[in-house]
Amino acid sequence: MTNELPQVFWLFSIGAILLLITGFYCLIMTYNLVRALIGLEILTKSVTLFIILAGYVTGRMALAQALAITLIIIEVVVIAVAVGIVLCVYKNIKSIDGRLLRNIKG
Amino acid sequence: MTINIILGVSLVLAAAWTVMTARLLRSVIGLALTSMILTIIMFKLNSPLAAVFELSVCAGLISAIFISCISLTQRLTDEQAATKQKERFSKFWLLPVILVLAGVALYQVHIPLDFHLQAAPSESDVRNIIWNLRHLDLIGQIAILLAGAFGVVALFKD
Amino acid sequence: MLSPLLLLPLLAIMILNLPIRSLTQKLSVWVGVGLSLWQIVAVILLATGRGCTDTWGKFFTLGLSCDNLTLVLLMSIGIVTLTTILVGWQTIGGDKQRFGFMNLVFVAMIGMNGTVMLTDLFSLYIFIEVTAVASFILIAYQRDTNALEGAFKYIILSATATVMMLLSISIMLLVVGDTSFAAVGSAVKQSQGNPLVMFAVGIFICGLLIKGGVVPFHGWLPAAYSAAPAAASVLLAGIATKTSGIYALIRLTTSVFANNESVNSVLLLAGTISILVGAFAAIGQSDFKKMLAYSSISQVGYIILALGCGTNLAIIGAVFHLFNHSIFKSLLFVNSAAVETQSGTTDMNKLGGLGTKMPVTNATSLIAFLSTAGVPPLAGFWSKLIIVIALWQNGLHTYATIAVLASVLTLAYLLLMQRRVFFGKVADGLANVKEAGWGITVAASILATITVGVGVLFPWMFNSVLMPISSFLK
CATH class of the missing domain: 1.20.5 (Single alpha-helices involved in coiled-coils or other helix-helix interfaces)
Incomplete structure (x- = not known):
């Protein structure tokens, strides 16, 4: 068990890093507002996995779980609000394509 | 260890599918799938409580939010979906390549784990x-x- | 006295939302005024050493702490929230709408008060997120398309910043096994040069720079500030992004991540670029609020620059400028709210000659822009002076020169703004414009008085109020 620990850690770290790449790729390439939120979700999943891993490896499972649970709750609120905004956008312009939202130049 | 590898690979596959599929609905299902795999991983990593939260909130509630959002906004016909799929593929073909390359590269790296690793039983x-x-x-x-x-x-x- | 700052707004929200809406809807504004006034009084009490025993806090393990930096921030939060509420009272129509707005302001207040008092990295993330979620909704509150776009941009960039911060927290958890400031601070100090720890510190700071809207991460800021409802942009520009981004940056770089050479050089660079990009972009804007937004980026640049310098004097300058900035930038946004409500536009091409029509707005706007540009004896001059002196003393002559020159640029674009909006001939269709309502003028007068007062009293304040600020530096 203890011998396997670094391997398990590194394996799932790779998984989490690949999730990060996927999420950022999605965020950069997409114009669809909902899909951007899905990209964010993937990023958050990756971070959750990182926190759980950190807790597992250092033996502070309880703290890591407490943090992960809090994180999940905050994530769902943010997504709910974001979806609300997307729906309002849809109501106004009948589309969820981000390219149509270029009234404000950043 | 084998089961861990399978879990890790399927996690990334599910995420990649989530991003690459053309229909938003499938994308959301992919997200829920990713969540479920993550839940299993969390169980394996001794975090049952957080795993339950992940399953109920992320796989359940967030999917429900997304699905209601999609059903309120977009309807694609099959033809549109097909053209969209092509469009998506041209934009996203790079992703699997990057993922595989990064995965292989990272697997070769052996990070010096100089911080102390100890999976001691949790203190509280x-x-x-x-x-x-x-x-x-x-x-x-x-x-x-x-x-x-x-x-x-x-x-x-x- | 500390925990009530969190618990009272929470209590207020809960009582206001009891099923006696017909009564509470009218009361909500008064409750808001009361809460923010109480916060200002509480800060004064805390600063004079009274009220330090935390009776309520005994029932909770909150781990709040309070030093002079916290007090300065709590003070500005109190003042800016008060003005936001006054402006909201005036500009948001309908009891129901106003009621919802006040509730969100209270949530933002909890978020900001928590952010400045907590002592744990993960709690920091939570409270920054509370402030951010309240801000998203406040921006999108009136549901016009531009505001929704601004809010969505803000959500995406803010969530990216969040992911960076959480990644950093997980690395800290891995290396330290804990997330409290004390534990992380000592671990960072011990692990000098550990690449993993440096990476964690770097991405956390990156995340905070996004939240603070520092160039090159400023994409969301002009859209969000300019499209938000008038009252919301006062809160947002005045204090919300300052607490969640800049305060956290000051706290972490000074007390937790220890003064670190490479971090400091990055901050110096980011600060300078922010000052310049913000100032040059502001010149080209024709929208009143957008110009103010870019000006905000530029002013935040000064704070980051001072922080990068890292000496005690520089950090006093940074904190002082943070306070001043939150006052005069709120004032400018209050003025823009006045112009927007009275004339119906913020496009400077359509505005002109409002000075005679709106004397109070005109005068306070003049004070605010002179203070922003750093004209003596107003408050902004002194804080910029401290920053420039600190930079010069530390041998950073180039940066000091840039800071002074950019100040001239600030004067130029704000003068342009003042001339186009308030001076000259009255523009077409604005002949019937009147002074804004009492809520806005009272808010503007309060802020203008503070700006002038702090500026004039500065020589007396320097030793008794400003120098003690540095006591939080160890």
Whole structure:
């Protein structure tokens, strides 16, 4: 068990890093507002996995779980609000394509 | 170890599918799948409580939110979906390549794990930490839930 | 006295939302005024050493702490929230709408008060997120398309910042096994040069720079500030992004991540670029609020620059400028709210000659822009002076020169703004414009008085109020 620990850690770290790449790729390439939120979700999943891993490896499972649970709750609120905004956008312009939202130049 | 590898690979596959598929609905299902795999991984990593949260909130609630959002917004016909799929593929073909390359490269790396790794039994209970030691976080959570509630009211009422 | 700052707004929200709406809807504004006034009084009490015993806090393990930096921030939060509420009272029509708005302001207040008092990295993330969620909704509150776009941009960039911060927290958890400031601070100090720890510190700071809207991460800021409802942009520009981004940056770089050479050089660079990009972009804007937004980026640049310098004097300058900035930038946004409500536009091409029509707005706007540009004896001059002196003393002559020159640029674009909006001939269709309502003028007068007062009293304040600020530096 203890011998396997670094391997398990590194394996799932790779998984989490690949999730990060996927999420950022999605965020950069997409114009669809909902899909951007899905990209964010993937990023958050990756971070959750990182926190759980950190807790597992250092033996502070309880703290890591407490943090992960809090994180999940905050994530769902943010997504709910974001979806609300997307729906309002849809109501106004009948589309969820981000390219149509270029009234404000950043 | 084998099961861990399978879990890790399927996690990434599910995420990649989520991003690459053309229909938003499938994308959301892919997200839920990713969540479920993550839940299993969390169980394997000795975090049952967080795993349950992940399953019920992320795989359940968030999927429900997304699906209701999609059903309120977009309807694609099969033809549109097909052209969209092509479009997506031209944009996203790079992703699997990057993922495979990065995965292989990272697998070769052996990071010097100089921090002490010890999977000692956890020193206290999760519930104790949440309810007794981190009151500030609880206040924060209450506040953010309230903000979410006001937000939903403000954004949806007519 | 500390925990009530969190718990009272929470209590207020809960009582206001009891099912006696017909009564509470009218009361909400008064409750808001009361809460923010109480916060200002509480800060004064805390600063004079009274009221330090935390009776309520005994029932909770909150781990709040309070030093002079916290007090300065709590003070500005109190003042800016008060003005936001006054402006909201005036500009948001309908009891129901106003009621929802006030509730969100209270949530933002909890978020900001928590952010400045907590002592744990993960709690920091939570409270920054509370402030952010309240801000998203406040921006999108009136549901016009531009505001929704601004809010969505803000959500995406803010969530990216969040992911960075959480990644950093997980690395800290891995290396330290804990997330409290004390534990992380000592671990960072011990692990000098550990690449993993440096990476964690770097991405956390990156995340905070996004939240603070520092160039090159400023994409969301002009859209969000300019499209938000008038009252919301006062809160947002005045204090919300300052607490969640800049305060956290000051706290972490000074007390937790220890003064670190490479971090400092990055901050110096980011600060300078922000000052310049913000100032040059502001010149080209024709929208009143957008110009103010870019000006905000530029002013935040000064704070980051001072922080990068890292000496005690520089950090006093940074904190002082943070306070001043939150006052005069709120004032400018209050003025823009006045112009927007009275004339119906913020496009400077359509505005002109409002000075005679709106004397109070005109005068306070003049004070605010002179203070922003750093004209003596107003408050902004002194804080910029401290920053420039600190930079010069530390041998950073180039940066000091840039800071002074950019100040001239600030004067130029704000003068342009003042001339186009308030001076000259009255523009077409604005002949019937009147002074804004009492809520806005009272808010503007309060802020203008503070700006002038702090500026004039500065020589007396320097030793008794400003120098003690540095006591939080160890």
